[in-house]
Amino acid sequence: DTGVSQNPRHKITKRGQNVTFRCDPISEHNRLYWYRQTLGQGPEFLTYFQNEAQLEKSRLLSDRFSAERPKGSFSTLEIQRTEQGDSAMYLCASSLVGYGYTFGSGTRLTVV
């Protein structure tokens, strides 16, 4: 286990379709975060899990977005009824409490 893995790396979807992204964190990390980054901006916090519990969600996470981490290991982020404004890089990061983050390479979503 050499890092945080995200799949797919790229996703092109038509407006209105649902998409799901997966993140596999570093195995011993108990915290997992999702961020979104649009062009020319820094990453923006979406949500975070400690083990399997989703402890906080940003106001950016509309009702069309849902995230899960069912067994406290990998996580999925689903976007329903995608809109063009959802086009962004979706970044996952993991950490141990009190330690720094490790980011995955991200999933780049393009909604056409």
Add this chain to the structure above:
Amino acid sequence: RKEVEQDPGPFNVPEGATVAFNCTYSNSASQSFFWYRQDCRKEPKLLMSVYSSGNEDGRFTAQLNRASQYISLLIRDSKLSDSATYLCVVTGLPGEYGNKLVFGAGTILRVKS
């Protein structure tokens, strides 16, 4: 007002130049401070943490001024490989969002030969 503000640049400098980036943050209770580096279409990577006493890592020096809520990064003897976006990052309140990171929009550095 954004929580973390940076000059977006770009800063275009010749190799060997010294360049400084600044950043301000709005939450006076922020606990931890960092500079991250992000290459084009890649994930952010931690460059260095920032302490009130100032800290140095090779050609990079970071400084924090809590009273002014101001963070700086100095790069000496710039290399072509330093070309990237530099993100100023602070953490939220203890216990808030599990120590989430709040990013600035980034400053673009281009080092030219």
